[in-house]
Every structure is written in C-alpha cells, then in structure tokens.
Amino acid sequence: MSRGQESKGQENGPPIAARRPSPRLLHGVTVQDDYAWLKDEKWQEVLRDPSLLAPDIRTYLEAENRFTETHLAPTEALQKTLVAEMRGRIKEDDSGVPTPDGPFAYLWKFREGGQHEQIGRTPRDGGEMQTVLDGDALARESDYFKFGGTRHSPDHRLVAWSADVRGSEYFTLRVRRWETGEDLPDILEQTGGGVVWGRDSTFFYYVQVDDNHRPLKVFRHRLGTPQAVDVLVYEEKDVGWFTHIEKSSSGRFCVIAGGDHDTTEQHLLDLAQPDAVPRLVAPREKGIRYSVEDRGEELFILTNEGGAIDFRIALAPLATPDRPHWRELVPHRPGVYILGIELFAGHLARLERSNALPSIVIRDLATGTEHVIAFDEAAYSLDMAGGFEFETTTLRFVYSSMTTPAEVYDYDMAGRTRTLRKRQQIPSGHDPANYVTTRILAPSHDGAEVPVSILHRRDFKKDGSAPLLLYGYGSYGMAMPASFSANRLSLVDRGFVYAIAHIRGGSDKGWSWYLDGKREKKTNTFDDFAAAGRALITSGYTSAGRIVGHGGSAGGMLMGAVANRAGDLFAGIVAEVPFVDVLNTMLDDKLPLTPPEWPEWGNPIIDEAAFRYILSYSPYDNVAARDYPAILAMGGLTDPRVTYWEPAKWIARLRATMTGGGPVLLRTNMGAGHGGSSGRFNRLDEVAIAYAFALRTVGLA
Template identity: 55%
Template sequence: MSIFKNLPAAPVAEKKPVTDTRHGISRTDDYAWFRADNWQAMFKDPTLLDPAIRSHLEAENTYMEAALSDTKPLQEKLFEEMKGRIKQDDSSVPMKDGPYAYGTLFVTGGEQPHYFRTPRDGGEKQVLLDGDKEAEGKDYFRLAGIDNSSDHTHGIWGYDDKGSEYFTLRVRNLATSEDLDDVIENTGGGGAWAPDGKSFFYTLQDENHRPSKVFHHIIGQPQSTDRLVYEEKDPGFFMGVGGSLLEDWIFIDIHDHETSEYRLLSTADLTAEPVIVAKREEGVEYSMTEGGDVFYILTNDGDAKDFKIMEAPVTAPGKENWKEVVPHEPGRLILSHLAHARHLLWLERRDGLPRIVIRDRATGEEHAIAFAEEAYSLGLQGAAEYDTDTIRFSYSSMTTPSQLFDYNMVTRERVLLKTQEVPSGHTIDDYVTRRVMATSHDGALVPVSLLYHKDTKLDGSAPCLLYGYGAYGISIPASFSTNNLSLADRGFVYAIAHIRGGKDKGFEWYETGKMEHKQNTFKDFIAAADHLVKEGFTSYDKIIAEGGSAGGMLMGAVANMAPEKFAGIIAAVPFVDVLTTMLDDTLPLTPPEWPEWGNPIDSEEEYSWIAAYSPYDNVGAKAYPPLLAISGLTDPRVTYWEPTKWVAKLREYSTGDAPILLKTNMAAGHGGKSGRFQRLEEIAFEYSFAIKVAGKM
C-alpha cells in the first residue's frame, strides 16, 4: 500500500508444526509454540515468559512502531483533543446510603479514581481510597472499587496489578483510611458484607482462573481459617457472590451463558449451608432481587424467550411457588430488574431502544421512562437504599452528553443532577445521529447507529469506522463518546452495527447469532458495510472495521470472508483461534463458553461449526487489507498467543503488500492499560491507524 512506505522486513515466526486429531480430522498448527507451557504462573509473574516468545513479541512491537511512526504527531494531537474533552477534576454525584453519600472523583492529572463520602445531605468530602496513591510505582493498576459495610466503619477494596484479573482484597478502616492486616489474594475482585460488618463473603479463583469457591472471611482472622461456603465442581459455570439491599440474604449466582442457579444464605445464620432456589436446567436462566417478604425473579422459564418476572415468598422461594407478576411479551426483552419498598422496576428494550418501566407494588399501576431520539442509551442505577421513592438513571445519545437524573417514582418528577461537561466545548447541533436498517443475507434488518458532523458530505467520499461486537447477548449502546468526536470532526462517519449475537432486537437476535447460527453475525456486519456504501455514507475503500475480544473474532472472520470490502481492520484482543481454544478445557473460559460457541471436544457437528469460521483456521491466500491486532500479555480472556499466531499466519498467506501489525501490551491484560489517560493514548493510537488508512492524515 502506498501509504505504508519504506517498512523494514516484518518478523517471520519460526514454524514448529503440531498436529491435533479430533473426530478423525487432523489439523496442523505451525505456531502452537507461542502458547507458553507455564501460562498460569506467567500471568501472575510476567518475568517468567519464555525468552524466545518475549523476543518475538518485542520484534513485533518494533515492526509495528516503524509502520506507524509517521502517526506519532497525529497520536499526540488526538490524545490532546480527547484529553481536552474530559473534565479532569470531575466528581460523581454521591449516592445516599444511611448517614453518608458515596461517590468517586478524579484529580487534575490523575489516572485513577478516588473514592469518597460526604455527610448524607452534603458537606466536606472524606477520601476513603486514593487510587493514584495506591498505583504509585506500578506499570499496571486496576481498582475493583470499595464496598462499605452497613455500619459504615469498614470497606472491602480490591486491586489487580498485573492485568491478569487475579484481584487482591484488602479491608480498610473508613475512619482512618488505613488498611487492616487482612489480605486475600487470587479473588474475583469484590465481596459481600455480612450485616454486622465483621465478616464478608468472596470468590476465590482457582489455578485455571475460574471463580470456583465462595468463602466466608472474619475480619482479623487468617485466610486459612475462612469457611468454605460453597464449591462449584462444574468448570463450565461462572460464579459470583452478592448481598440484598435489605442485607437479609447472601446471593450465590452460578451461571454459564444459558443456564442459571441461585443459592441463598440467610444472614440470620452465617454458619448455615446455602439453599438452592431452583436447580439448574439447561437453557433456563433466572436472576433474583429481594422485595421484603418476596423475591422477584427474572426468568426465561417456559416459553418466555424475552423474559418475564415472577415472585415467590422469601420463606419458600422454590420454583414450585413462583407466580407471574410481569408476563412475557414477545419482542419486549426485559434486561434487568430491581425492587424497592413500594416499587418494582425494570429495564426493557423494545424495537432496539431501551426504556425503564416502574410498577407501583400496591396498585399495579405502571408507567415508563423513555426518550424520543432515533438512537440512545439508558442506564438504570436504582438506589443504594431499599426504602426510597427516588431512583437514579442516566441517559445519552451519540450526540447528547451523558445526563444523570434522580427520579421520583411517585410524583414522576425528574431532576437533572449532572450533565457531562466537555471542557473544550461541544455543540450538539453540529452533529447528526441516525439509525438505519441494513438488509442481511436472509432478509433480517440489522440496525446501524450513526454519528457524523452535519457538514460531512454523504456522497460516498466520507471515511467510516464501522464497529461491531455480536456475542454473549451483549448490546452495544448508542451512547455519547467524546473520543468519537475526533473522528466525526475529521469527516468520518462513526457507525455501530447492532448485529446478531447481541440482544438489540430481543433474545432471538442473540440466539440466531450463536452456535450453529454464528455465521449470521459476520454476514450481518458485512451487510451493514454494504448498506452504508449503497446509501452513500462511505465507500468500500474507506471503511475501517473495528472490534475487540469476541468482536475481534468478528474482525478475523470478515477479513477472511470479504477482505475487499474493508480499507483496514482493527482487532483488539481478538478471539481468533476459536477452535483450538474451545478444544483446550484447561483455559479459564473454555468450559463456560461451550454454550456460546459449541463443544468441539464431544461433538463432531459442533467441531464443524467452529472450524467453518474460526479466523485462524480459515486464513487463506488472499489480499488482506492493512490490519492492526492488539493484545495484552497477561490477558486471561483472550490469551496473547491467539493474536500472535494469527498475525504470523496472516503474514505468511497474504497475497497483498498491506502490512499486518501486532501490538502487544507487555504490562496489561484484556482491557489494555488501566489509567484514564493511558486509555486515551491507546484510543488515539487506534484512531491514528484508522485515519492513516483512510488517507486523512
């Protein structure tokens, strides 16, 4: 490509063929050696990485730097623009909880959040946890927040300083901001307090990075004496622990991507064994919230594909006692629910747009909170207290900065607490947001959310960054991002393809984008690109595709299926070696992921589904566009060797001259660098690649 000139020779990975045979089918992997045998230990101590692997990753970083060296001034300019749109000394609106109100703030120049509290009705801030201070001297540092006890004397806080998502828990005296001697390592990152504030519950990660055990820790006692409350023997299930607003119950939530089970522990007897609510049934999901003398249960049980809400007495919450409260309505997907003393509320999505519905528990009267823009995002925060009529929610669109409201569920009064401040200035009317529909291969209509400057000519000449994800039922909101303004201001159309695999159009939208239907996800994304070209928003030689994690798998698939339709591709922490990973049941996420992708170990049919699209397995002799892959050395979700192998194979097979680039964060994991400005630097780097490829430098 003419835009990449005078590049040095790209790294050439050594081939060490390894053959694997399953169901009578043999595959040879020339680059399997990039998977370090000691990966579990290396995630906790990156210095243990095999020197040969480290040398190759560093060579890839050097090549990438050379290919993008001319974008350095642009990266700096983009970073300053993005930084200029952030209120550096920003502070959240504190949430009331008992005698205090709790919130977070950032200081000018600071990378990490500071957690604070004030007296309930306002007053001087008391900083409980200074994230910048805790992060001093560390290449990577990520806080898991701080959770105060009900008596407001102590807080549990957690941190990960490797990027491997093994969190260390500490207990802090909130009066003095000093930590106690309690230190618990290798946890999931949070805990649930017992009502007396003298003990808490937490999940422990096993050697394969799975939260397989729940423990009860008494403050001041050594970790070795913690009581094992529950152990999940099935490696195919995730597990979390939390508490109810009334602090009557500890919830143990056990689930994979399609099946749920809850176990309850009454806080009246912390030594008791947890009790099952409803035994796990394949394909049946449920989640719970407490409503005083009843539990409200959100479930897809029966034919409730888009979910319904049931209730059951707290004294007998078994499935045989569930009674319908909010019936199932096809096309109305209920996403989450909350209960307060006098109201039941839930977040739902209709026609791809979210709204909040509130029901008076005494009268059954309902009303909804919704907005009129073509595409927008709505977040339900609820309240930290049970006995309240006031909840909190957030709203934004691709042109409207985030707004935070307190809402009185009785009077229906809406109080604007805060509007996201853009210090460098933002005029809403300078930008346009739209939602268009692309027709996919089978006639399905795929929503595409758009943002562009009002002066952008829609004659096919505009470059476009087309983003997609499409997995796990996750819907990408059409929310406000100050970073995307840097693209819009340069004439880009920023587009989000709400493809199958997410739940943007209901649960069926998810079901028809997983397992044997996974190819719909990729075809939807290509259809979105086709529609944008057909309607004059852009042209094929100006579309840069972007996706991360499972969205990175999407990038790998469309690169194989339609490389000629993309000017460039950005694949962040891309899950591209799907078949090999799903065949390796020692990896952290493999058994829990089988309901999403298929189990190729046990099923030849499911093996064939994955083999048909797995990006690494389908690399072929074709002209791939310029491609930037980004990975994290200690990433437990998409291990560093997946993008490393993929880039090596792409470079081997590509018949074109476009560069295939790999950037490995040597001190970060799945989410990249942890500081807020460090993250902006990474986005500026990615966007500089897109702008260079689009010829807009």
C-alpha cells in the first residue's frame, strides 16, 4: 500500500491500520514493523506545523479518535460530572506565595475562570500586584499556549519571558518592560525557554534547541541586537548530552550544566563580565555525576564521586575546583539519597530520601550543627521551593500527603521556626479525616521490598472487592512522591483505592534502587509493578481483574510491558504518551532523545546484547496472540519526547494480534504535545476521559 491510501475500517468497528511490511535485519535478527509508515517522514516539520502531517496518517489518527469518542460516548455525562467535580476543587482565583527579591516580591496568580497564569509583583512588604504578563490574553493568539519561563532582570526593569504555542517545546523568548508592559524588539526563536541575566541587565544567556530538538548550544544575547549576531559561548559536541543553564546560589555565576543519564559536567560563567568565557569545574568522567553551588570563594559540590552511590557533599576552592581539591563536608551514607541542595550565605539545606520518605536537613555553616525537618505521616511529599535571595535565613518548602493538601512554609533556619504561608484550598470541601493513607511493602520476584503508598476512604472495607488504580513510573531515577492530588478524589470517593508503586528504576529507595531498574536490569521495573499489584490483592485491597494500571511517558512503557507480561491482573490500563516502541526509537539516532538515552536503555545499534534485551521487553515488539485488558492510549501530535506514532503503532499491532479482551483505544491530541492540552481547565477534560475509562472498566460508569 503506497502513501496516500487510507487505512480501512469496519462498519461501526475500530479502524484497521494498513500493514506495510518493513523488515530490518539487525545483529542477525529480522525485526518486522508493519506500521512504520505511521511515522511521518517529515516529523521535524510536523512538530513546528501540525498541518503538514501526511494526509493518510491524519486520516488514520482522526478515525481512531472518532472510534474512541464513540466507544466512550456512554460516559459523556460522567465525564462532564468529573470535570465539574475536579474544577470545583480548584481555587479559581488562586495565587502563589510572593517570593522576595530586593524591593519587590514576585508571584503568579489566576483570575476567576482564567486558564493561564498572570505574572507580576508587589512591593516587598505587600500591596497591589502589578501584572506584567497576562497568560489568558497571550493565549488568545494561538490554539495552544504554555509559558516556558519568566525571569526578571537584576535591576528589576525588565522581564525575559518565553512561550510555546505548538506543544512541541520550541520556546520563543521575548523581553518586556515592567513599567510599560511593552515588549522590546528582541525575539529569539527555537530556545529552551529559560535565561540567566548578566549582572548589569544588558545581556542574558539562553540555550538554543537544534532541528532535532536537542539543547546543545549556549548563546549570549545583548539587548537591542538581532538573534543572528548572538555570541555562541558554549557548544556541546556530544549529541548524547543535553545542556541547560541556571543561576548559581549567590547569583555570581551562570552554571552551564551538561550531561546524560550517567555522567555530568559543569562550567561557570561570571555574570559580572559581559565577555566571560566558560570555566570548567571538573572534566567529565564516565559514571561520575556532580552539580555545583557557590559561596564566596568556595564551591559546594553534590556528587557520587568516590563510590558515593547515594551521593555526598564536598567543598572545593573556587580557584582550584577540580576533583583533586574536593574535600568532604557531608559523607556518603548508603540508603540515604541526597536529592539536592539549597545554599545560602550562612546555611546549607539538603533534601534527603530514605526508604521512600523525604526529609530536609539544615546545616549551620559557621558551627557545623545540623537539624532535621520531617513529618509523621506514613507517606508524604516534601520539596524545597528555592528563592531569589542568598543573604537570608529563610528556606521555603512545600509539604503534602495523599490526604493533606499542599502547605507552603517559610522556615527560619537560624530560629528553627516555621510559618505557614499558604494552604491549598479545596473550594468544594475536603476533610482529610475522611481518608486514610498508609504503606505496604510488596515482595518482588527476587526478594526486593517495593514500597506501595495507598489512599482510600476511611469507610473502606478491606474485603478484596474494591477497584484499585495502581500508578507507576520507574525510570530515570525519578521518584514518585506520595503527594496530594485533588483530582484523584473523584476516583476514591467512588470506591476506588488509589496506590502508587515505588518501583525500581526510580530512586525512591536510593540511587541503587534506580540502578537496579535500568539497562540490563530494566525488567525489574515491570516485575516490581506486578508484585505491587499482587501484594495489594493478597492484603485485601482489591482482587485480580479489578486493578486499573496507569502510567505516562516511560510509565506508559511500563503499562505496555505489564499488559504483555501480567495482563491478567488488570481490568484496564491507561497509558498516557506511552514510550512503547522502545527498540525502534533507540535505533533512530535522529530522534531528539535517543542518543542521550542510550546510557539509560543501552545502544542497540552497536551493542548486540542491548539490542536483544530491549527486543525482549519492548512493549510494541512483544504484543502477542493473547487476551489483553481494556487499554486507552493517549498521545500528542506535537510531542517531541514520545512521538505520536508510538501509541498509534502499538494500538494498531494490538488490534491486529490480540485474541480477545480489550477494547484497545487510541486518542491523539491533534493540537498538543507531551503535557496534553494547555490551560488548567482544558487539561481536566483529558483527566476525565482517563478516569471515565477507568470507572467503566470496573463497572462503575
């Protein structure tokens, strides 16, 4: 079948994608891909302009959307009810806690009914907010709108801001005057979205994203000049490395941070010098990760160097920052993973996690004494919020649990007192006493104990009859916090148990927990998730065939893998922007994330062992003639991370191969990318679809 012919559909049935055999011989193995044609040959152009999608591919995706809409039509009233419930839990005129910097305090807020933030500031000691950026007004100019970042200049006269109007994560940068609200002529295209200002407020640094969506170059832009004359100050030659920039703790440097999933390297640019050149901290060394903050003539380095698998903190002189001059400040403690640090003039705050529970440790840099901020719930989330000021004793942090809405605190590190600055309001009402959060440990296939965080109503009966949504991710060392979500109450209040499986591949139990779920140990991730499901059944929370699995992106790969390996546990599976075509993606070195992710998955192009291992679990390649649970796959046409054709190919192969079960549904957002629809209320429509599907699969729709 040639380009331009339509895929056939059945009368009142699902679309049937055309099979166009595309065999490849690799490492002595022939891999057959009948649906490779769903990848548009001009996918880079489609990211920038979705109207350029090939007609036959568009026809097929739209047919799938119509079929999904028809199949879920009986839940339309339920979806509307869910949206109304979830919207009723959102404080529509919400605002952030102002963050002080010099004479002002900067914040965001939403207007009643508004989809997008307003960005502004007040006088430091309070007063009326001056709005400089109105997201709702800006969003009227395009079908999709998302702020990339905003950063005010050191002299407080200007704000650099960026936006994505396609969902493809190409951000356009502009500069606006605070006093007049007018943009300068400066327009910078195809950027990563963020900036670091120079001290004199006449220039800033930014990262440009190339045609394959890779952030490899750092430029210096001087106000009033065209982008064409911007100065390239750093270029990463290894396309497997990504580059980003940030301002250092003291505000003295722009930190150029580069790396992949195994190795990092950082350079410093002096922000007081308009013509500064990058200064290397320590040369890259395979397997060594580090990040740096500065305090006067001293650097604070968070690193795994020296066998510190869960990281340690070292000091180094600014004059001689390379590894031979690193000296111990906070030693490595196995099982206590240091996630990150915030450095102030007189204090060091570090966020740690042990056995899936976080804490913040405050160190007085003058005396070396330490104390801990922690909470008593069985499962909770804790994060440091950062700020603009270095000469302060105030640390801002955010706490929540699966029952407790988010609370923002300002903590006096010297006086050891905390001030509640904001508690998330649930306008429709929420009583934490009506809910219970707890944890169990699920034994996996090799004896590893997988923490599972659980939320249910207090009147829940543990008799195995309840439906349960089991959420998981398990990649890149990302931990899944046991934090509050107002949306999930719509499931829990209808009798669902909500559970999060803290599986290997994440760092919930330390960096070794991550290493035990990557590359040649990747299948531990899938086995852990299935083990969590079985433990929940054994503990009486649910029963086989009453579980709905849910995951997105790499968590969508998890969903595809467990559908193949343990599908009997599940009534349904929701896979959002699912990374299910792992082998073909890792074989395509032109895709944005492929070279940077070879350290995560292995390089199947040159490594036969990696090829065969990925082939053994890649969800798309392991679809088999068996029954499958009901599956809803949701993708985004302009997604540069998990391209639209991955879920499309997966659903096509499932439908052509499975012997029973289902249905299997595909919904592609034709005007958005990895994060789905833009706008805080529009996004609820997609959540409602996923939840209505989950409720229907267990007979509660």
